[in-house]
Amino acid sequence: MAYALQQLINGLTLGAMYGLIAIGYTMVYGIIGMINFAHGDIFMVSAFIAITAFTLLAAADVTSIPLALTFVLVVAIFFTSAYGWAVERTAYRPLRGSTRLAPLISAIGMSIFLQNAVQLTQGARVKPIPPVLEGGVVLWDAPGFAVQIGWSQLLIIVTTVVLMIAFTWMITQTPFGRQQRACEQDRTMAGLLGVNVDRTISLTFMLGAALAAVAGVMVTVYYGVVDFFIGFLAGIKAFTAAVLGGIGSLPGAMLGGLLIGLIEAFWAAYLWAEYKDVATFSILCLVLMLRPSGLLGRPEVEKV
């Protein structure tokens, strides 16, 4: 029982991070109908930005943890959004109006480019940072096993919940959110009404990247190590989360992320830890075969 509760906490932490990344996939799919395979690498880039920022802070002798975290978050969000913007501008916008496959291939190219760029500039080794947030609270001191929530886990879960509430509010209640949804439903019509469609698409990429940046900072704080390849697996898992929730659906991405995190944690705890990735990707296959529209997605309707 105590062990299961611990796995629940671990799973929630993992799921929060997957959910943050999954939103970027689902929003981009919603607005331009493509899977941005470079999104996982955007996340990886943000983790490196976070590491650099932490290193700079350590060099500057900043010891206040809240101050350091805020600074790193702001820096990571700023630069990662810029990456998101640049990727859309250079790799996807020139291909708009071409075949559906072209931006997809371009996305894979961009993913490889980002991985290699980071590998060349930052090196292929795993980069560690000293622990930022150590310790936690013991929730339940059960006989033989103490259930603990780490400060970093608490930080991840709380930040994610706050962000998701803010984000949902923005999409459903603000003029920008309305324009974003209008572009999703009928881009030409939105343009006819005066919405700057190109700008809305750019902002969508930047928002997705900003959320991935938060996930990148969190992963750095949580694990304390990054390498140039972490974007691949995290990206595909978040993509699985988006598909499971129903690609194109925002609440779906959040739910999907949560489920994938929980499944992974429980699978690793009770079944075979070494097969946890297999579990995730089996889910991807099963969802695609049995329910391609996902848990909360709309069934694909052919437009005439």
Place this chain on the structure above:
Amino acid sequence: MMLTMAGVHAHYGHIHALRGIDVEVQVGEIVTLIGANGAGKSTLMMSLFGNPRASAGRIVFDGEDITRVPMHEIARRGIALVPEGRRIFQRMTVLENLQMGATHADPANYAADLARVQALFPILAERQAQRAGTLSGGEQQMLAIGRALMSRPKLLLLDEPSLGLAPIYIRKIFQIVRELNRDHGMTILLVEQNANQALRVAHRGYVLQHGQITLAGTGRELLESPEVRAAYLEGGGHG
């Protein structure tokens, strides 16, 4: 002059859809475009928004050349389109659709504009929290017109507003067109298959054939013209 199209050509892929269009709309006029399916009526309207972009010729709106202006800027300058097939945002509420119509309008006017549109179409007030996709075809058309009016356009473009609607809604649409023009001084460019009704409500009209204007005149002149009668009015023209 509200709108002048001078020698406009446009292409849709390999199709040469507009072949030297000259059309003028004066302030306060209702002008109608009639023509068979595929004559280029919708293309003509969309070309005002640069979709497709005019490959030759000039489009002048309200004294300014808008031939190369980006699509989203056109709405800002005062042209609103009620497109063919309505194209309302199905998964948004009725109110959100109207808010989309006010995308670039002055927020100070929003409350007044909303009240005006809802007075014109009371159904849009009753159903404001409902998803737009659940409205009937006629109601969706009202919503599409209401959405266009939310921006206080100088020129209102209506593309086949009566297509596929029940007779009661068709009557209502033509009544609204007349009212908007007479009581609010709205300048309207109307594309219709329903040539008989359209020519009756319009001050002037153009006949479009294979991307060219083949005939122009007042509504009455066109109604009485033997070519128009033969091609568009007799044999099912009375809708």
